[in-house]
Amino acid sequence: MKAKHQRLMLVLLAVVAIAGASGLALSALKDQAAFFYAPSDVAKSGPPVGRAVRLGGMVKKGSIERQADGVSIRFVVTDGAATVPVSFSGITPDLFKEASGVVAEGSFNADGSFTATNLLAKHDERYMPPQVAQTREGNMHETKSLEP
Numbered sequence: 620m621k622a623k624h625q626r627l628m629l630v631l632l633a634v635v636a637i638a639g640a641s642g643l644a645l646s647a648l649k650d651q652a653a654f655f656y657a658p659s660d661v662a663k664s665g666p667p668v669g670r671a672v673r674l675g676g677m678v679k680k681g682s683i684e685r686q687a688d689g690v691s692i693r694f695v696v697t698d699g700a701a702t703v704p705v706s707f708s709g710i711t712p713d714l715f716k717e718a719s720g721v722v723a724e725g726s727f728n729a730d731g732s733f734t735a736t737n738l739l740a741k742h743d744e745r746y747m748p749p750q751v752a753q754t755r756e757g758n759m760h761e762t763k764s765l766e767p
Contacts, residue, residue, distance in 0.1 A: 654670075657675055659701045668729050674725070678694050678718060678720075679696070683717055690710070691708040706734055707734075707738055712739065
């Protein structure tokens with residue numbers, strides 16, 4: 620082979636190798652990506668059943684139910700516009716309580732409930748997940764516009 624053909628083959632081989640590596644990296648990232656949903660997003664478009672996602676909002680007052688096994692709990696996450704029932708089996712964070720911010724990692728079930736595999740609690744009194752804050756502000760504006 621001539622040197623020109625060898626260089627061309629080498630360049631083509633490098634392009635194919637880079638494309639293959641990029642494809643593998645993208646497919647791995649796709650499997651690891653967890654999208655964030657607020658309860659109102661779920662109410663509008665329906666839950667993505669079986670996919671790993673994050674559900675964020677506030678723990679609804681009076682909704683925490685500790686199960687008899689001492690490890691499992693059920694509670695409701697709300698953003699002021701919609702609610703989603705959540706079940707979790709494991710040790711809850713120390714800051715997890717009613718009327719506090721929470722991000723639950725897990726997946727939705729066919730009935731619209733959420734099974735969490737991990738819970739992240741708020742870090743201070745003023746914290747609220749950004750999507751929840753936006754939804755609450757939107758609800759306040761809608762409520763004010765309905766007043767006479």
